[in-house]
Amino acid sequence: MIITITWSGGRAIPTIKAEDLREIGFQIFKAAGVPEDEARLVSDFLVRANLDGHDSHGVIRIPPYVERVLEGKIKVGVKPEIIRETPNSAVIDGRWGFGQVVGVRAMGIAIEKAKENTVGIVTVFNCNHVGRLSDYTVMAAENDMVGVAMANCITRVAPYGGMERMLGTCPISFAFPVGEEIPFIFDMATSICAEGKIRVKLHEGKRLPYKCIVDKEGNLSDDPKDLYEGGAILPFGGEVGYKGFGLGLVVEILGGILSGTGCSCSEGFRGGNGLFLEAINIQSFMDINRFKSEIDDMIRRVRNSKPRPGFKRVMTPGEVEYINRMERLKKGIHIPEKTWEELVKTAEKFNLDIEGFIKH
Amino acid sequence: MIITITWSGGRAIPTIKAEDLREIGFQIFKAAGVPEDEARLVSDFLVRANLDGHDSHGVIRIPPYVERVLEGKIKVGVKPEIIRETPNSAVIDGRWGFGQVVGVRAMGIAIEKAKENTVGIVTVFNCNHVGRLSDYTVMAAENDMVGVAMANCITRVAPYGGMERMLGTCPISFAFPVGEEIPFIFDMATSICAEGKIRVKLHEGKRLPYKCIVDKEGNLSDDPKDLYEGGAILPFGGEVGYKGFGLGLVVEILGGILSGTGCSCSEGFRGGNGLFLEAINIQSFMDINRFKSEIDDMIRRVRNSKPRPGFKRVMTPGEVEYINRMERLKKGIHIPEKTWEELVKTAEKFNLDIEGFIKH
Numbered sequence: 001m002i003i004t005i006t007w008s009g010g011r012a013i014p015t016i017k018a019e020d021l022r023e024i025g026f027q028i029f030k031a032a033g034v035p036e037d038e039a040r041l042v043s044d045f046l047v048r049a050n051l052d053g054h055d056s057h058g059v060i061r062i063p064p065y066v067e068r069v070l071e072g073k074i075k076v077g078v079k080p081e082i083i084r085e086t087p088n089s090a091v092i093d094g095r096w097g098f099g100q101v102v103g104v105r106a107m108g109i110a111i112e113k114a115k116e117n118t119v120g121i122v123t124v125f126n127c128n129h130v131g132r133l134s135d136y137t138v139m140a141a142e143n144d145m146v147g148v149a150m151a152n153c154i155t156r157v158a159p160y161g162g163m164e165r166m167l168g169t170c171p172i173s174f175a176f177p178v179g180e181e182i183p184f185i186f187d188m189a190t191s192i193c194a195e196g197k198i199r200v201k202l203h204e205g206k207r208l209p210y211k212c213i214v215d216k217e218g219n220l221s222d223d224p225k226d227l228y229e230g231g232a233i234l235p236f237g238g239e240v241g242y243k244g245f246g247l248g249l250v251v252e253i254l255g256g257i258l259s260g261t262g263c264s265c266s267e268g269f270r271g272g273n274g275l276f277l278e279a280i281n282i283q284s285f286m287d288i289n290r291f292k293s294e295i296d297d298m299i300r301r302v303r304n305s306k307p308r309p310g311f312k313r314v315m316t317p318g319e320v321e322y323i324n325r326m327e328r329l330k331k332g333i334h335i336p337e338k339t340w341e342e343l344v345k346t347a348e349k350f351n352l353d354i355e356g357f358i359k360h
Numbered sequence: 361m362i363i364t365i366t367w368s369g370g371r372a373i374p375t376i377k378a379e380d381l382r383e384i385g386f387q388i389f390k391a392a393g394v395p396e397d398e399a400r401l402v403s404d405f406l407v408r409a410n411l412d413g414h415d416s417h418g419v420i421r422i423p424p425y426v427e428r429v430l431e432g433k434i435k436v437g438v439k440p441e442i443i444r445e446t447p448n449s450a451v452i453d454g455r456w457g458f459g460q461v462v463g464v465r466a467m468g469i470a471i472e473k474a475k476e477n478t479v480g481i482v483t484v485f486n487c488n489h490v491g492r493l494s495d496y497t498v499m500a501a502e503n504d505m506v507g508v509a510m511a512n513c514i515t516r517v518a519p520y521g522g523m524e525r526m527l528g529t530c531p532i533s534f535a536f537p538v539g540e541e542i543p544f545i546f547d548m549a550t551s552i553c554a555e556g557k558i559r560v561k562l563h564e565g566k567r568l569p570y571k572c573i574v575d576k577e578g579n580l581s582d583d584p585k586d587l588y589e590g591g592a593i594l595p596f597g598g599e600v601g602y603k604g605f606g607l608g609l610v611v612e613i614l615g616g617i618l619s620g621t622g623c624s625c626s627e628g629f630r631g632g633n634g635l636f637l638e639a640i641n642i643q644s645f646m647d648i649n650r651f652k653s654e655i656d657d658m659i660r661r662v663r664n665s666k667p668r669p670g671f672k673r674v675m676t677p678g679e680v681e682y683i684n685r686m687e688r689l690k691k692g693i694h695i696p697e698k699t700w701e702e703l704v705k706t707a708e709k710f711n712l713d714i715e716g717f718i719k720h
Contacts, residue, residue: 084644084645084646086477086478086644087477087478088448088477088478088479088644089478089479089644089645091645091646117446117447117448117477118446118447118448118449118481119448119449119478119479119481121478121479121640121645123645146613146614146618158665158668159662159665159674160674161667161668161671161673161674161675162662162665162666162667162668162671162674163665163666163667163668164665164666166661166662166665166674167662174610176613184609184613186606186607186609186610188600188603188606188607192599192600193600209599210599212599214668217669218666218667218668218669219668219669236597236598236600236603237596237597237598237604238596238597238598238599238600238601239552239569239570239572239598240548240552240553240596240598241598242675242677243548243596243604244597244603245677246546246548246677247546247548249544249546249658249662249676249677250534250546252658253506253536253544253655253658254506257646257651257654257655257658258506258642258645258646258651259645260646262654263654263658265658265661265662265665266654266657266658266661268654280481282618284444284446284448284449285444285449285451285483285618285619286444286451286617286618286620291617291618294617294622294623294626294628295613295617297623297626298609298612298613298617298623298625298626301526301625301626302519302522302526302527302609302625305518305519305522305523305524305526305625306522306523306524306578307521307522307523307578308518308521308522308523308574308578308579309577309578309579311521311522313521314519314520314521314522314526315521315602316609317602317605317606317609
């Protein structure tokens with residue numbers, strides 16, 4: 001049952017409950033030959049991105065993921081392999097499994113190591129798109145640990161002062177356990193924005209909110225088309241964009257070089273996401289309850305501080321996502337028409353009628 | 361001998377060789393009662409900042425440091441104490457020694473742990489101003505390790521969308537070993553700029569290059585005075601300043617809470633710098649020579665990529681500092697008149713004639 005019908009350009013756009021959307025993703029992946037546990041995991045992660053308001057990382061990815069499964073670029077049912085290991089570290093060959101499957105396995109190993117030995121660092125190569133890094137750092141936070149994650153990826157970003165694509169959007173995420181407060185989850189691209197956000201504007205036929213790309217001549221632009229016609233995304237930082245650029249290179253080194261993936265501008269770059277995942281056991285440094293009460297206190301003080309003219313209030317990292325999640329869990333997830341059509345088309349390849357999975 | 365005389369407002373400003381400047385700092389600190397090893401270390405670090413072009417962190421700090429020594433706020437000759445330890449971690453009470461002395465000792469412990477056990481993380485509380493974080497991360501890089509450092513500090517920065525001082529400038533640094541290339545050293549404040557850079561403009565009577573602060577009413581401003589009259593520095597990021605803000609909070613948590621220093625906006629904040637220092641042994645992940653050749657290759661590709669209109673060329677993190685260092689090692693360090701006068705005045709307290717230490 002499609003619960004809410006809104007209108008855009010005179011046509012219906014469905015709003016769907018999270019559990020139904022999860023089932024739709026699961027059934028499509030299963031039909032494409034993905035083992036049930038992997039299908040469930042990947043679908044859950046994509047829907048979580050929609051819930052959090054990051055539609056660019058949500059079910060919009062199902063059609064290209066299915067395509068990659070059918071092409072054999074995403075290998076299903078393979079077991080990631082540890083190729084180098086110490087009590088505090090591991091290097092993992094993801095064997096081109098689903099990025100989410102490999103990422104969860106790798107962060108799980110980091111957490112196990114941190115439980116025993118304070119810190120676990122796991123790097124990963126031969127790994128498909130992992131989605132949002134916060135999906136992995138929250139695993140550490142849920143285990144009363146600090147979670148750190150970085151990922152390099154195909155070049156789309158120009159250096160500060162440059163115009164060629166020399167580095168990936170290279171996200172970084174940190175998550176921390178909290179007491180009673182909204183989870184502190186930080187996840188950012190080191191470019192001004194993720195490529196997915198620009199693609200969304202392209203699909204919507206809209207301009208970008210500010211000049212966050214350069215065209216193929218190196219001129220600043222807010223036209224999303226320019227990115228796909230030989231342009232590049234800028235590193236974040238505004239006047240001090242060398243900071244976002246520097247952080248991006250740090251991610252290329254830790255996620256790319258240290259994992260064996262190679263940095264994205266190198267000839268040896270293996271493709272996909274090169275990962276750096278770390279879990280730090282807080283209990284080795286201080287009482288975990290004291291940590292949680294101090295982070296709660298910090299979050300409250302910052303959130304209650306005075307906004308400046310033009311802003312309604314101060315928000316802490318992870319708060320927008322939390323608010324979206326609460327609302328979308330209740331009201332359902334709004335799926336743009338184009339995304340819905342592509343889901344329907346993908347499902348039809350396997351003779352699936354996805355509207356039949358809408359129960360709520 | 362003052363080698364070069366340049367003119368500013370009709371008055372002489374000396375340019376001094378690094379070795380003489382180091383001797384001047386050493387002699388002043390020694391005269392103030394600082395043990396020779398500490399006096400040497402602190403003076404060396406300050407002059408290194410001048411060599412690298414970061415005058416805000418250089419010998420300009422000698423007079424306030426001396427003042428703090430005389431007031432007993434910087435305690436000389438104390439030994440930092442490990443209060444909690446595992447094979448991979450330590451929490452250190454710096455006992456209010458010189459930040460540089462405590463920082464070197466703490467990073468030394470992190471490196472020793474990483475040599476044995478892949479990763480060493482050391483947090484520090486009761487620690488005075490440590491200067492530039494890159495001084496500690498390069499220690500790890502010189503040992504073929506990844507160096508990571510974060511420091512929280514007194515509140516001077518507004519949250520994204522806020523106007524109250526709720527977090528410190530909260531720097532982060534990463535350093536990596538390289539083969540034949542210019543060292544890759546990344547060191548940034550998570551605010552638009554360090555407070556020292558704004559103070560320099562205030563002393564020069566100049567405007568800031570762009571609106572990087574808010575005044576006490578929350579309006580954007582480029583007048584350095586506004587910071588010292590109830591204003592705050594903005595987090596870095598431009599349109600996406602929530603990224604710089606989020607990173608700043610990460611530093612408050614890792615440098616502040618995890619060290620026992622407390623985050624800077626809390627009532628329990630101990631003051632000084634709360635440190636998070638980490639060394640990661642690359643050899644546990646891959647052959648160190650392969651790492652170095654890959655990072656060299658990345659640095660070269662990025663540096664040789666095409667600049668965009670308005671830029672001469674692309675530079676990698678640490679390159680500006682390297683160029684400054686090479687030039688200033690040869691030509692000497694240019695000391696602004698006001699800084700020189702304050703050094704002379706400080707030295708006179710101990711009947712020292714610092715011009716007598718200028719030998720080159």
